[in-house]
Amino acid sequence: MTLFDPAAELGGSLAPKENSSAHSNSVIIRMTVAYDGTDFHGFAQQRNQRTVAGEISGALSKVLRAEITLACAGRTDAGVHAWGQVVSFGAPDGTDPAMLVERLNRMLGSEIAVRDASIAPLGFDARHSARARTYRYTVLNRSTPDPSMARSAWWVPEPIDIHALQLAATPFIGEHDFASFCRKGPEGSTTVRRVLESEWHDLGDGVLRYQVKATAFCWQMVRALVGTQVEAGRGKRKAGEILSILRAMDRAAAGQLAPPHGLSLWRVDYEDASS
């Protein structure tokens, strides 16, 4: 396996002679990826752990015969799913995106699917070029659980008032310091984020879905938002408390983290308005 470095490729190929024509230039590939995160240690590659990025880059490296490093729009935690995760990577010139989709879907098994792939403009980076991320969180609010939703919804048997959820969701919209809802990042990093959409939908039959869109999220933010709102929905807090929790800028002021398995990275928006 040769190490593929798009920057180096611009200056001259280090690849073996038989590959040199294929490697004489480089392209950026952008892919939309869906996964069931249940049995992965999250998205980001980690040594000796089964991760989504590890599986995808391993398969890509075999297909492209070059070591591939992925950028991604959202580094989902262990147990979190995705329908619209976006990844990008440099690949040898001449790489056929349609061939990649077909070969990867055959190699990756049923837990990961490549929904589409295309050549992206030079400079495109799935993380830095993203303008907004949308997450969905599903709650199953019924007295008895549903095994077919056990991997994708948080089962809450106690009654939840959907109107209280909807009231609690609104104050998050706008630019706020979400320190009360974020696991602490490196010293000096900001927890100010701009939330563009924050809404609960009653899908019927006890299925409640939260959709939240922001330019970016801090670590575990969506799960903290959901956990706090569900406490309001169950009458353990008042929906009117949300503003004072935001103002406290103290993680202890907000509620418990909702479990990861109800969460899915739904879509990512880029400047060209596609997902």
Add this chain to the structure above:
Amino acid sequence: MTLFDPAAELGGSLAPKENSSAHSNSVIIRMTVAYDGTDFHGFAQQRNQRTVAGEISGALSKVLRAEITLACAGRTDAGVHAWGQVVSFGAPDGTDPAMLVERLNRMLGSEIAVRDASIAPLGFDARHSARARTYRYTVLNRSTPDPSMARSAWWVPEPIDIHALQLAATPFIGEHDFASFCRKGPEGSTTVRRVLESEWHDLGDGVLRYQVKATAFCWQMVRALVGTQVEAGRGKRKAGEILSILRAMDRAAAGQLAPPHGLSLWRVDYEDASS
């Protein structure tokens, strides 16, 4: 743990004295059970294998402090799911069905759920009292797979003509010898069955659902019906062949078995018309 035998109980309790009032009579409990069959070796209890019946009767035996044997409406194979499986068993008089639902759902984990429980008329047996069984089979017909449906739908990337499926489904309705669609049972057992409903529904977005209802099914019959119809839908057979396949009464005349994970026991009908 005392062995609970409703027949013996009628003659006189063998249970320890402190339990004798609770055991002085017996009731039949009927429960509706849902499960994700992915990680079970089928429904029926087997020594040294994790089965749905094994998990449920194990939990029941702890709650009722008596050994419980389950009857069931349909012995689903390994990997097959259920939304409306019905089970029945004898239990000590005074057993509270609502308490059973609550305690079992706490004990059984996320793969099995007890949807309801009630006292059934004496003589009720989930298997012998059933009048009809309805199964659903889900096919995902898209060029790329969907990880969130990987456990519950058969992914078929090749184009399927829904009209060919619908044409192929109709001839099954009525009383036929389904020998071409059944794994051989014991010598002399009949493979004649009465099919009451056999229809494909296009749910949109590539999701195709087959619903089939019969007084009873023979072993692997639904999966053979689906496998054969999907071959017709893909143009590998003509929908008009179905009648001659039925008449052949030869398993080799029909198509491949569809995989188990697309199949779910959807509901069971009893004389009282409830599921």
